[in-house]
Amino acid sequence: MSEKTFGKGARVLILGATSGIARATALEFARRGFDLVLAGRDREELEILAADARVRCGNGVEIVEFDATNFDSHPDFWHRCGDVDGVICALGVMPPQQESERDWETCRAVIEVNYTACVSILNLVANDFEVRGSGFIAVLTSVAGERARKSNYIYGSAKSGLSAYTEGLRARLFAAGVSVTTVKPGPVDTAMTWGMEKLPLLVPPEKVASDIYRGVRRKADVVFSPAPWRLIMAIMRVVPSFIWKRLDF
Amino acid sequence: MSTFAQRDLAGWGRFPSQNCFATRPEKRREVPYAANDEFVSDIIARGLGRSYGDAALNLDAGVLLLEKLNRFLDFDAQTGVLHAEGGASFADILETFVPRGYFLPVTPGTKFVTLGGAIACDVHGKNHHRDGCLSEWVEEFDLLLASGETLTCSREQHPAAFWATIGGMGLTGIITTAKLRLIPIETTSIRASYTRTKDLDETLAEFGRDGDFRYSVAWIDCLASGASLGRSVLIRGNHAAPDEVSGDPLEFGAKRQKAVPVDFPDFALNSLSVKAFNALYYAAHPDREKIVPFEPFFWPLDAVSDWNRIYGARGFIQYQCVLPFETSRDGLKTLLETISASGRASFLAVLKTFGPQNLGLLDFPFSGHTLALDLPASAGIVEFARELDEIVLNHGGRVYLAKDATLSPENLRRMYPQIEEFVAVKARLDPDNRFQSSLSKRLRIGGAQ
Structure with missing residues (x-):
């Protein structure tokens, strides 16, 4: 990556900027000299986050309102973002699985935010980056997408789809010199997991943020955060289904 | 609706340790909802848990963790005034502003405290004989009341609420933001x-x-x-x-x-x-x-x-x-x-x-x-x-x-002669006694006497 598109003076767009991981990631990139474009729905919160990044780092920070599930608004939104050197997609919701099982609207939101919205906006990003021949894209999926569990398979299936999408996108954009990094965090200590019991390898969002930054900088294909999840999921993937379906988690 | 997690919490002295129900908002707009959530009978704000005893505990009731509401909102390099959220830590303030030549006007013996907690305890440092408590350097703060209303309190605006909240142990409301004047330094x-x-x-x-x-x-x-x-x-x-x-x-x-x-x-x-x-x-x-x-x-x-x-x-x-x-x-x-x-x-x-x-x-x-x-x-x-x-x-x-x-409730009254005035101001700001802690219950501050 050239100096121009990575590091000081480069602009990174954060999609879903008010989530816990996105907050930490935005600050991580701002500390490395990036200007920020923060996109989300909650304008008051975006303004607070923008002020924080400006005071801490003195960088340029803009906010652009973004309604992830209003797909028709995406082309106009993407146009309003202007020229960006990289995009980090941190869109995601994870209501309790049982609500998704019983209530279609909840289930549909899980699918639309975690998968459809990401595809919709990243298609636009990819088309422009491909023509331009530069840029980086990092997409937050989840270890939950590696192997679906009975307690979280609806969210997991959407994240699994998104992981597959990023794998194909990476292959497509490789020739154009655009990197696509799939980030697969385990449980992270944010509002999404607050109150859940006994989460393995729970890490602070700042850890995931620094893993994302380093992954993007070295143009990694897949980043597990924290790293031990790579091995854990490799083992999980070879557990035969006749055993998997009997596991109570 | 906020998510409350059952937690054994203690102060820095680890005595006592109590079962509490803790919620941790990450967005500003969530704070009033968390503060009023009916899941808990009453609630107290908690920063980084450096008060030693039971000031930031609430046995079998609510604790509102403010550590994620720690954003800096503005800094005026001319006056040194920092506008920040109540959950901002002194460590974070120091890390950001010391390299620019500013220092905390007052610091307790640990930097792992939040701005809101420091105001609620009106902390002092090694320079009290010269510079007074932290409040001397606090220009104003926003106090979220149980009603959902936010009062901007200073020596001129809502002074009764200001002087009850300074050192008021979190019992008047939640300090969501504050303006603190930092001092210029030439060396560290x-x-x-x-x-x-x-x-x-x-x-x-x-x-x-x-x-x-x-x-x-x-x-x-x-x-x-x-x-x-x-x-x-x-x-x-x-x-x-x-x-x-x-x-x-x-x-x-x-x-x-x-x-x-x-x-x-x-x-x-x-x-x-x-x-x-x-x-x-x-x-x-x-x-x-x-x-x-x-x-x-x-x-x-x-x-x-x-x-x-x-x-x-x-x-x-x-x-x-x-x-x-x-x-x-x-x-x-x-x-x-x-x-x-x-x-x-x-x-x-x-x-x-x-x-x-x-x-x-x-x-x-x-x-x-x-x-x-x-x-x-x-x-x-x-x-x-x-x-x-x-x-x-x-x-x-x-x-x-x-x-x-x-301390016993009787001795509190012998030591703090203005306690009844405090209780009266609290009753006006918090008529339903929403903000309580294990300390306020032990010392019978506020509510039914």
């Missing part, structure tokens, strides 16, 4: 002066010569008795000038913290080991002057994370009182003799001079001497602390609520 070093004294009289006399020092505190050997009672090492200093330091004058350390990996067994700290430590400390500090970095001068114990574990799983109390100048010599002597005779080991005891009282209704400091010491929470600790309370009361003093875990 202190020209420190160490003065050893042989007894209490010499210590107090030496404090009388504080005038030239912005910062002043004494480590006191509280196990020394007889002719050595009250022997101390005074540690005083001023900001060093740029020509007194080498290298980057504003270098501010990212030194690695050491950690206490396990709870020490209860017998590790006994009067013998502490006596040995105190004797060594005294011997190691002859009179001298030297340039020292901020960290060991202001926050010596922050170098060891979880240092509270040296007191073992039983925990400890920190007992801090202030005595007026007129009676402090007698009072300190009686307190030190009582502690020394009890054989209760105090690893760390500090003594310093306070300047005048401010208008905070529950503010702790007033002109006099303050003594702070750690006591392991071994058998009989509550009774022993109450024995000390009687001595303090007999000498016209009082104890610091931010450290307290043992």
Whole structure:
């Protein structure tokens, strides 16, 4: 990556900027000299986050309102973002699985935010980056997408789809010199997991943020955060289904 | 609806430890909903949990964790005024602004406190005799009431709410944002002066010569008795000038913290080991002057994370009182003799001079001497602390609520004459008594009396 598109003076767009991981990631990139474009729905919160990044780092920070599930608004939104050197997609919701099982609207939101919205906006990003021949894209999926569990398979299936999408996108954009990094965090200590019991390898969002930054900088294909999840999921993937379906988690 | 997680929480002294229901909003708009969630009967804000006793606990009720609402909103380099959310930590403020040449006007002995918590306790530092409490440097703050309304409080705007919330232990509402004036600095070093004294009289006399020092505190050997009672090492200093330091004058350390990996067994700290430590400390500090970095001068114990574990799983109390100048010599002597005779080991005891009282209704400091010491929470600790309370009361003093875990409701009223005025203001700001803590319930502050 050239100096121009990575590091000081480069602009990174954060999609879903008010989530816990996105907050930490935005600050991580701002500390490395990036200007920020923060996109989300909650304008008051975006303004607070923008002020924080400006005071801490003195960088340029803009906010652009973004309604992830209003797909028709995406082309106009993407146009309003202007020229960006990289995009980090941190869109995601994870209501309790049982609500998704019983209530279609909840289930549909899980699918639309975690998968459809990401595809919709990243298609636009990819088309422009491909023509331009530069840029980086990092997409937050989840270890939950590696192997679906009975307690979280609806969210997991959407994240699994998104992981597959990023794998194909990476292959497509490789020739154009655009990197696509799939980030697969385990449980992270944010509002999404607050109150859940006994989460393995729970890490602070700042850890995931620094893993994302380093992954993007070295143009990694897949980043597990924290790293031990790579091995854990490799083992999980070879557990035969006749055993998997009997596991109570 | 907010998510509440069952948590065993404790203050920094780890005594008491209580089951609480904690929620942790990450967005500003979530705070009023969390504060009023019917899942809990009442709630108290909590920052980084550095108050020692039960001020930020709420047994079987709500605790509102504000650590994620820690954003900086604005900074004016001309005036040094920082506008930040209540959950912003002093460590974070220092890390951001010290390299730009600004410093906290007042800092307690740890930097792991939040702005909101520091205002609610109206913390003081080694410069109280010169610069007062933190509130002297607070221009205004936003107070979220149980009604959902936000009051911007300052000395001019809603002054009653301002002076009740300063030092008000979180019982008037939630401090969502505040404006704090930082002070300009030229270096991150202190020209420190160490003065050893042989007894209490010499210590107090030496404090009388504080005038030239912005910062002043004494480590006191509280196990020394007889002719050595009250022997101390005074540690005083001023900001060093740029020509007194080498290298980057504003270098501010990212030194690695050491950690206490396990709870020490209860017998590790006994009067013998502490006596040995105190004797060594005294011997190691002859009179001298030297340039020292901020960290060991202001926050010596922050170098060891979880240092509270040296007191073992039983925990400890920190007992801090202030005595007026007129009676402090007698009072300190009686307190030190009582502690020394009890054989209760105090690893760390500090003594310093306070300047005048401010208008905070529950503010702790007033002109006099303050003594702070750690006591392991071994058998009989509550009774022993109450024995000390009687001595303090007999000498016209009082104890610091931010450290307290043992005071009785009756003695609170004898120590804090403006308590009824505080309760009246609280009743106006919080008519349904939504904001309560284990401390306020123990001391019967607010609600049905």
